[in-house]
Amino acid sequence: MRSPIATVDARHRTSRASAAVALAAAAALLAGCSSASSTPQAAASAAASGSAAGSASFASVAQKAGSQITVWADSTRLPAVQAYQKANPTVKMNIVTYDGSADGSTYLQTKVQLFDRTGSGWPDVVFGSPTDVTWASQPTKSGATAFAAPLDENLVPQQTLDNFAKGSLAPCQDNGHTYCMRNDIAQVVLWYNKTLLDQWGYKVPTTWADYEALGLQVAKDHPGYLVGAVGDTNSQESYFWSSQCPAFHLTQPNTLQVNLGAADCTRMATLLDKLISAKAVSTQGFFSQGFAKASGSKVVMAYGPSWYGQYLFKSAFNTPAGQIAAAPPLTWPGETTASTGNVGGGVWMVSSHSANLKASTDLVTWLTTSDANQASAPTYPAYAPAATAWLANPTNRSYFATDVSPAFQQAANDVWTGWSNTKFSDATAWSSVVLPALTAGKTLTSALPAWQTAITNEAKANGYTVVNQ
Amino acid sequence: MTLLHPQRTAVTVSRRGRAPRRGSGGATGYLFVAGYALLLLAFGVFPTGYAFYLSVTNSQGRFTGLNQFIKVAHDYRFVPAFTNILIYLVMWLVVLVVLTVLVAVVLRGRMRPGLSALFRFLFYIPGALAGVASVLVWLFMLAPDVSPAARLLNWLGMHSFVAVIAPGNLPVIFMLIAFWTGAGGWIVVMYGALNNIPDEVIEAAKMDGAGPWRLAWHVQIPMIRQWIVYMTILAFAAGTQLFVEPQLLQTASLQRVSPTWSPNQLAYVFAFQQGDFNGAAAISVFLLALGLIGAGLLVARSNLFSLDDR
Numbered sequence: 001m002r003s004p005i006a007t008v009d010a011r012h013r014t015s016r017a018s019a020a021v022a023l024a025a026a027a028a029l030l031a032g033c034s035s036a037s038s039t040p041q042a043a044a045s046a047a048a049s050g051s052a053a054g055s056a057s058f059a060s061v062a063q064k065a066g067s068q069i070t071v072w073a074d075s076t077r078l079p080a081v082q083a084y085q086k087a088n089p090t091v092k093m094n095i096v097t098y099d100g101s102a103d104g105s106t107y108l109q110t111k112v113q114l115f116d117r118t119g120s121g122w123p124d125v126v127f128g129s130p131t132d133v134t135w136a137s138q139p140t141k142s143g144a145t146a147f148a149a150p151l152d153e154n155l156v157p158q159q160t161l162d163n164f165a166k167g168s169l170a171p172c173q174d175n176g177h178t179y180c181m182r183n184d185i186a187q188v189v190l191w192y193n194k195t196l197l198d199q200w201g202y203k204v205p206t207t208w209a210d211y212e213a214l215g216l217q218v219a220k221d222h223p224g225y226l227v228g229a230v231g232d233t234n235s236q237e238s239y240f241w242s243s244q245c246p247a248f249h250l251t252q253p254n255t256l257q258v259n260l261g262a263a264d265c266t267r268m269a270t271l272l273d274k275l276i277s278a279k280a281v282s283t284q285g286f287f288s289q290g291f292a293k294a295s296g297s298k299v300v301m302a303y304g305p306s307w308y309g310q311y312l313f314k315s316a317f318n319t320p321a322g323q324i325a326a327a328p329p330l331t332w333p334g335e336t337t338a339s340t341g342n343v344g345g346g347v348w349m350v351s352s353h354s355a356n357l358k359a360s361t362d363l364v365t366w367l368t369t370s371d372a373n374q375a376s377a378p379t380y381p382a383y384a385p386a387a388t389a390w391l392a393n394p395t396n397r398s399y400f401a402t403d404v405s406p407a408f409q410q411a412a413n414d415v416w417t418g419w420s421n422t423k424f425s426d427a428t429a430w431s432s433v434v435l436p437a438l439t440a441g442k443t444l445t446s447a448l449p450a451w452q453t454a455i456t457n458e459a460k461a462n463g464y465t466v467v468n469q
Numbered sequence: 470m471t472l473l474h475p476q477r478t479a480v481t482v483s484r485r486g487r488a489p490r491r492g493s494g495g496a497t498g499y500l501f502v503a504g505y506a507l508l509l510l511a512f513g514v515f516p517t518g519y520a521f522y523l524s525v526t527n528s529q530g531r532f533t534g535l536n537q538f539i540k541v542a543h544d545y546r547f548v549p550a551f552t553n554i555l556i557y558l559v560m561w562l563v564v565l566v567v568l569t570v571l572v573a574v575v576l577r578g579r580m581r582p583g584l585s586a587l588f589r590f591l592f593y594i595p596g597a598l599a600g601v602a603s604v605l606v607w608l609f610m611l612a613p614d615v616s617p618a619a620r621l622l623n624w625l626g627m628h629s630f631v632a633v634i635a636p637g638n639l640p641v642i643f644m645l646i647a648f649w650t651g652a653g654g655w656i657v658v659m660y661g662a663l664n665n666i667p668d669e670v671i672e673a674a675k676m677d678g679a680g681p682w683r684l685a686w687h688v689q690i691p692m693i694r695q696w697i698v699y700m701t702i703l704a705f706a707a708g709t710q711l712f713v714e715p716q717l718l719q720t721a722s723l724q725r726v727s728p729t730w731s732p733n734q735l736a737y738v739f740a741f742q743q744g745d746f747n748g749a750a751a752i753s754v755f756l757l758a759l760g761l762i763g764a765g766l767l768v769a770r771s772n773l774f775s776l777d778d779r
Contacts, residue, residue: 103723110741140744141528231631233723285723289630290614431724439631457545461743 058150060357067356068092069124071363072108074100077127077183077346080373084366091359100346101129103233103427108132112147116140122147124354125363127183127346130171134423136349137174148179149352155361156181160369165412168382171421172347180347181368182382186305187411188238188341190327191313193300194401196225208330211301212271218300219280227301230272230444231435232285233427234343238304241341241419242329243268247455250420256464260452267332269444276444283438292316303330305343306380306408314399321399326407329414339416345382380408387412423462429454517757523750537751541739546729547752554731557640558708561647565704566697569652573659574685589660592653603650604717611642634722639730643714651707655700662696663689698771705767706760712737732756 073081075097085093099105108128112135115121128136136148151172152161161169161178165185172180190211192204200222205211215227230239240247245265249257259265275281284291286302296317302308309326313319329340348364350357367373374386376395381387390396391405419426433454437447456466527533541547572592576585595603609615612630613622627633634642666689674688690697715730716737729735732752740749768774 105720106742113741113744284629284631288723289612293614428724428728432727435631435725436636439629440635461544461546 058145058153058352060149061353061355063357064355065358066090066092067359068094069354069356069359069363070094070096072096072098072123072126074098074102074127074346076100076378077367080367080377081363083373084363087372091363093363096123100127101132102344106425109135112136113140116144116147122351122353124351124356124360126349126351128180128349129344129425130180130347130421131423131425133171133174133180133347133349134421137177137179145352146179147351147353148349149354149357150177150179151181151350151361151364152178155350155357156365160365163369163384165382165384165387167415167417168345168412170417180349181364183346183348183368184307184377184379185382185412185415186307186343186345186379187408187415188242188303188305188329188343189404189407189411190330191302191304191308192325192327193319193323194325195323196300204327205301205330206327208267208271208332211303211330212274214301215275215280216278219275219278222300223279224295225280225298225300226282226295227275227280228272228303229282229284229286229291229299230276230438231283232287233431234305235285236426236430236434237341237343237419239268239272239341240265241416242303242339243332244339244416244418246418247451248420248422248426249418250422251467254464255467256420256422256459257467257469258452258455258459259467259469260448260455261468265448266445269448273443273445276438283435286312287316292318305341306404306411307343307378309400309404310378322401324399325401326404328407328410338410338414340411340414341419342415345379380412422459422464424458426455429458520750520753520757523747524754527747528745533747537747538755541735541748541751541755544735544748546727546735546738547732549727550729550732550735551755553640554709554711557643557711557731558705560640560644561708562701562704564644564648565652565655566701568648569655569659569700570690570693570697572652572656573663574689576656576660577663578681578685578689585660589653589657592656594653595649596651596654598650600650600713601717604646604714607642607646607649608718608721631722631725634718634725636727639715639718639726642718643711646714647708647711651704655704658700659693659696662693666692695771695773698767698773702764702767702773705763709756709760709763 069092071081071093073095077100078095078097081093081095085091085095099107101108108126109132112122116139126132133148137146139146149155152158156178161181164182168182168185169178169180172178172182190205197204200218202214202217203210205214211227218225218227228239229235236247243264245268246257246259246262247265249259251257272281276283282291282295284295286292286299286304286308297319299313299317302312304312306326309324313324314321329338331338348367350360350364354360368381369383369386371386371389374381374383375389375393377386377390381390387409391408397403397405429451434444434447434451437450438444452468456468459466524537525532525534527537576588580588598606610618611622611633613619613628613633614630616622622628622633627638670688670692671684674684679687710733711731712733715726715734719726719728719730729738732755736749736752736756739745739752
């Protein structure tokens with residue numbers, strides 16, 4: 001009979017909800033109380049004042065030399081952590097794999113919220129996204145300690161921090177302190193299939209106008225071939241960030257400029273709309289289901305991050321070696337130097353609650369700065385000396401048709417700094433508002449107002465003052 | 470039809486047998502109830518009470534009256550989430566009531582018992598899958614490149630997974646998942662309810678010239694009305710708490726579904742991303758009120774609990 005089962009089912013759902021509430025309840029009981037009001041604004045200001053006051057008072061918990069450290073890493077970075085363990089067998093490590101905050105996941109934040117309430121359970125070292133640093137560098141409630149330890153306070157020598165690529169530690173910094181070490185940067189470059197372009201007699205574009213003209217040409221002469229795709233969760237970072245569109249521009253620590261009507265945004269939307277309607281740019285994502293099988297071999301150009309080479313062309317599309325090459329970022333009319341975007345690039349953080357800060361810091365330093373790890377890392381190192389070693393590594397060069405070093409090195413210094421690291425992911429509004437509109441056949445230009453509204457709402461809910469001009 | 474007699478007698482006997490025991494009571498009864506009562510207090514009543522407490526205080530534990538409710542109701546995600554859930558509920562309840570009753574009537578009256586039993590078993594199977602597993606099955610069903618229903622999806626003009634999960638389609642998709650997992654069990658319940666109708670009544674109606682549809686509409690359905698109301702109340706309560714389906718679809722589609730599609734998801738975001746447990750509690754109290762009002766209306770309109778008095 002269904003009735004008992006139905007009741008169980010209903011009860012199951014109820015118990016799930018009640019369990020959540022119970023957790024919340026228990027957690028809140030344990031943790032006591034926080035700011036005067038629970039609105040994010042107040043929490044944010046409390047957090048701000050907390051970190052201002054707490055900046056000098058980072059008090060580590062009682063240290064236990066040689067105690068076990070818990071490391072949370074994503075599956076891509078897991079081999080690196082395991083390699084460290086192998087090289088340092090005396091360090092006691094508990095390695096946990098999780099999603100690494102990829103694609104806007106908030107798993108880490110959710111867990112830390114709970115650990116802050118229960119007062120235990122924090123991992124010692126985590127791999128996360130730059131977005132994670134925005135909340136991890138501030139207490140989740142007054143009285144709590146910010147999750148991320150300020151690494152510049154007697155943990156990592158300033159000399160080491162100074163060696164990171166220009167601007168690459170900006171997402172790690174808050175209130176004059178550095179809360180993370182950048183693992184990799186994902187500077188956006190122009191990827192192209194050299195074999196196809198040579199065969200068809202096309203020149204590699206250097207400006208956006210060239211790119212548009214070539215896209216239309218490809219659509220006309222070789223229907224079915226693509227010069228880009230906008231349907232991924234991070235396509236906005238490749239295109240709109242490169243266009244210097246003020247979509248996520250922090251003009252002050254708590255004031256966000258969101259102005260998608262700006263010419264720097266509409267120029268990109270117009271360009272992409274033309275290419276989309278000519279079917280030279282796909283509204284699907286490179287990483288969306290079925291794309292690699294259906295169109296992977298038909299991608300002539302892709303404007304995207306430095307990891308596209310290994311992860312998109314080599315792993316996902318199985319493009320044979322010796323075909324793919326990278327060119328420096330494209331310029332707009334009137335520009336002498338290009339500005340480009342950045343798609344991800346993870347960070348390593350050390351927990352301020354760690355009982356073994358030394359081991360944790362050693363691990364993070366080794367992971368981000370050592371040639372032993374970074375020269376063979378899957379992604380482009382943020383630590384400049386390691387990046388040189390990375391580019392010199394034959395495995396990072398042999399796949400490509402030409403040397404990617406000039407394009408990578410130039411792009412690493414061209415990342416536009418006006419696309420700020422906000423407390424909320426820049427992917428949510430793009431994925432849940434703009435992409436469904438494109439799928440429904442609307443133009444990007446017509447979706448800009450809805451995108452602006454979505455970002456504005458999200459920013460306000462996270463306590464920002466929003467300026468739409 | 471003679472087959473059904475023992476069953477009916479058994480029901481009558483058990484009803485008669487229960488009556489005297491009810492009066493005599495005894496410690497054994499309390500013992501049996503104790504386990505459930507304790508768990509209910511710990512995981513049902515206490516959390517509900519605590520949610521009420523959280524919803525009228527702020528994070529410092531100060532009384533704030535209705536401010537938490539006003540705050541969440543003014544949140545930009547509140548109205549869309551409740552609109553989504555209401556559209557979903559209306560579709561799901563209408564489809565559930567119409568189709569389960571229709572199928573039960575057909576299975577009960579228009580089919581050989583063996584075949585009917587086979588169908589009831591088949592309808593029931595999906596319900597045996599756990600919630601998450603059934604959503605995973607649907608992720609495949611909804612992707613045109615792997616779906617067994619790919620032709621249908623293509624014919625409807627949806628050539629990719631992302632086109633299938635366009636925002637306008639979501640209530641229909643969640644309704645289909647809910648129906649697929651939940652309806653089978655209810656068909657079995659409705660079938661059982663139809664079995665409880667005395668054969669004399671059916672025979673009398675047939676003798677008076679009632680055809681199968683007339684019989685169903687004027688005799689069978691009115692006689693199982695309270696079962697239908699019971700089903701509606703439970704389905705309504707479960708439906709307002711929709712969480713796993715949109716949450717998984719959001720993850721699987723790489724965020725093409727809003728992370729706050731349903732009110733329960735909104736409460737989750739409030740609690741675990743904004744760290745605002747009081748706001749989350751206020752949303753859950755809204756949901757509780759919605760469920761109670763819905764149940765109250767149905768109970769009052771249908772005399773659900775007057776069964777024992779008859």
